[in-house]
């Protein structure tokens with residue numbers, strides 16, 4: 001049977017759209033898995049190469065990308081290290097223990113902050129004692145934990161390679177966590193020699209944020225931007241808010257040297273920020289052709305950016 005893997009990469013989606021059912025049925029490893037390793041990683045400095053689940057890359061001085069290539073989300077969390085403390089921007093799937101990896105990368109105290117609270121970004125939150133949270137109902141609800149979204153991440157075709165030793169798929173769930181401190185737009189975190197500032201960018205979810213390190217020109221964009229089809233179809237997504245948020249980010253582009261998104265590939269050029277505005281505005285104006293997918297969704301590609309939206313016009317407007 002033909003299935004659309006819940007993957008965030010153009011190649012998998014292109015294959016899912018262009019292959020007939022029989023070709024898919026004969027495939028042994030998931031299509032998305034065949035796109036790995038992604039060539040963009042060749043130029044990045046890999047550290048802790050022996051970890052069986054996480055691939056860790058030093059993407060900028062004091063900034064590590066913690067990439068999970070064995071699961072179709074290909075989620076990326078970031079550890080940002082200052083002279084006094086470190087901030088972990090997202091905690092990944094919760095399939096392997098991210099805290100153990102973080103401990104190998106820094107001896108400083110670590111505070112967690114999430115780009116948003118979808119399950120694939122908060123899986124390790126419960127492992128940490130200090131977790132910031134945005135002051136939204138969506139955040140509070142997700143902090144109670146859940147099982148269904150986590151279980152879907154293990155559906156057939158979602159895993160590439162082996163799950164970690166000792167991992168029990170049957171009991172896999174997003175564990176509840178405690179928000180130590182509620183934070184808001186403009187909140188600054190001084191890590192010692194490095195200051196991060198929260199930019200509230202609702203749209204993908206009500207609690208979506210970006211983080212900016214102005215002195216170093218780094219913009220961490222979570223799921224507001226990553227270099228693959230951007231998911232904007234869930235009920236908690238608000239397209240009006242998303243447009244306002246990406247316009248805000250485009251205004252910041254002159255201050256940014258590197259854009260660091262939360263899936264597939266950790267580095268992008270700041271020129272993607274104005275392109276993101278052009279693309280979403282064009283899609284909403286109805287000038288971009290929809291490529292329908294199963295499940296009432298459609299892909300819209302323009303200006304080098306792809307969005308995954310609800311297929312019906314109401315989903316676009």
Ligand SMILES: [Zn+2]
Pocket residue numbers: 116118204223
């Ligand atoms: Zn998300």
